[in-house]
Amino acid sequence: MAAVRIPPTLRAEVGGQRELEAHGSTVAEVIDDLVERFPPLRSQLLEDGELAPFVNVYVGGEDVRTRDGLQTPVADGDQLILLPAMAGGN
Amino acid sequence: MGTETTAPASLLDLVGSTPLVELPRLSPRPSVRLYAKLEGQNPSGSVKDRVAKAMLDAAEASGELEPGRRLLEPTSGNTGIALALAARLRGYPLTCVVPANVTSERRRLLSLYGAEIVESPGEEGSNGAVRLAIELAEEDPSLFMPFQYANEANPRAHYEGTGAEIVAALDRVDVLVAGLGTGGTLMGAGERIRESFPDVIVAAAEPLPGEEVMGLRSLDDGYVPPILDVSKLDRKLLVTNAEAVGGLRLLLEREGVLGGVSSGAVIHAALRLADELEEGVVVCVLADGGWKYLSADFWDAADPESTMERSVWW
Numbered sequence: 001m002a003a004v005r006i007p008p009t010l011r012a013e014v015g016g017q018r019e020l021e022a023h024g025s026t027v028a029e030v031i032d033d034l035v036e037r038f039p040p041l042r043s044q045l046l047e048d049g050e051l052a053p054f055v056n057v058y059v060g061g062e063d064v065r066t067r068d069g070l071q072t073p074v075a076d077g078d079q080l081i082l083l084p085a086m087a088g089g090n
Numbered sequence: 091m092g093t094e095t096t097a098p099a100s101l102l103d104l105v106g107s108t109p110l111v112e113l114p115r116l117s118p119r120p121s122v123r124l125y126a127k128l129e130g131q132n133p134s135g136s137v138k139d140r141v142a143k144a145m146l147d148a149a150e151a152s153g154e155l156e157p158g159r160r161l162l163e164p165t166s167g168n169t170g171i172a173l174a175l176a177a178r179l180r181g182y183p184l185t186c187v188v189p190a191n192v193t194s195e196r197r198r199l200l201s202l203y204g205a206e207i208v209e210s211p212g213e214e215g216s217n218g219a220v221r222l223a224i225e226l227a228e229e230d231p232s233l234f235m236p237f238q239y240a241n242e243a244n245p246r247a248h249y250e251g252t253g254a255e256i257v258a259a260l261d262r263v264d265v266l267v268a269g270l271g272t273g274g275t276l277m278g279a280g281e282r283i284r285e286s287f288p289d290v291i292v293a294a295a296e297p298l299p300g301e302e303v304m305g306l307r308s309l310d311d312g313y314v315p316p317i318l319d320v321s322k323l324d325r326k327l328l329v330t331n332a333e334a335v336g337g338l339r340l341l342l343e344r345e346g347v348l349g350g351v352s353s354g355a356v357i358h359a360a361l362r363l364a365d366e367l368e369e370g371v372v373v374c375v376l377a378d379g380g381w382k383y384l385s386a387d388f389w390d391a392a393d394p395e396s397t398m399e400r401s402v403w404w
Contacts, residue, residue: 053312054312054314061328061329062327062328063328065321066320066325085312086217
């Protein structure tokens with residue numbers, strides 16, 4: 001079981017919840033579990049079976065794109081953070 | 091008079107060649123050496139002097155930027171301040187699109203350096219400033235937008251400057267840590283350092299924005315800067331505002347360096363990565379000093395996060 005933090009932008013799709021519990025031993029499995037329960041999330045999070053370009057997913061505070069992408073392992077008790085891609089840079 | 095002098099004729103000649111200093115009191119063990127590149131010592135106080143100067147040089151060289159043409163740039167502060175200095179010395183008027191919730195020092199500095207300010211909605215963060223600036227530029231073709239997010243002169247300034255300076259100063263670099271904004275520092279300096287030290291880990295410290303500046307209407311309002319290629323990053327670490335302030339306090343207490351918020355985040359990420367090393371050299375690019383943040387409440391707040399969630403900090 002992992003805790004998934006939902007950004008304000010996606011809360012309407014999950015009934016307003018800020019954090020959800022989800023099952024899975026990889027990021028792909030956790031996202032599958034989420035979109036099965038909240039189907040409108042699918043088009044927001046995935047594009048052609050990959051992470052959509054404007055969503056970032058973090059496990060243990062690290063972007064999964066610099067780890068193993070959707071195959072990044074998720075351990076019991078890990079926190080996943082979903083974030084919209086934002087411009088920074090002062 | 092005929093006096094011989096080595097003094098440069100313009101403040102812009104003093105951009106770059108910033109000091110690199112070791113941070114031995116922050117290192118987790120003596121075999122791991124930690125260094126900081128003090129970009130706050132650039133003329134307008136941040137790493138963005140490199141980018142502003144490089145973007146103007148490139149636009150002048152290509153003929154795109156005619157004398158006196160008005161510049162427009164979305165910026166939450168440092169790029170605007172740097173562009174305002176460079177634009178004033180070179181005779182261009184400048185308009186900055188700034189999120190409404192930046193610190194008062196930044197707003198005042200922009201005005202003092204001569205920039206006009208247009209506000210974008212604070213809750214839209216930097217994305218809102220980018221969106222509004224693009225709209226304004228489309229409405230008025232007389233404006234020239236250097237646009238740091240998509241301008242190749244931005245990473246090139248870090249390839250030829252920041253990265254080359256680090257390579258010249260050290261005989262080994264195992265980890266480079268810089269804040270992620272436009273991606274210019276990480277792409278440019280990362281590429282240059284990788285040429286000399288192919289196994290270097292290029293690591294981004296990325297802000298976890300407060301809830302109130304994440305109010306995008308949908309993920310489609312998201313933005314990935316065109317110059318940023320995430321596949322060229324080896325690590326990308328999310329840093330909370332509270333962790334960044336923790337890094338700032340350590341940096342000040344142990345090493346006497348007064349850094350800005352992103353510098354605190356870089357130190358936090360660097361210490362996490364340094365902890366994974368048996369030995370090696372970790373270089374932190376500290377983008378600015380703490381002076382522009384003195385009006386903020388986080389310095390001595392027991393709960394820094396609560397004082398920071400409504401603003402864009404870097």
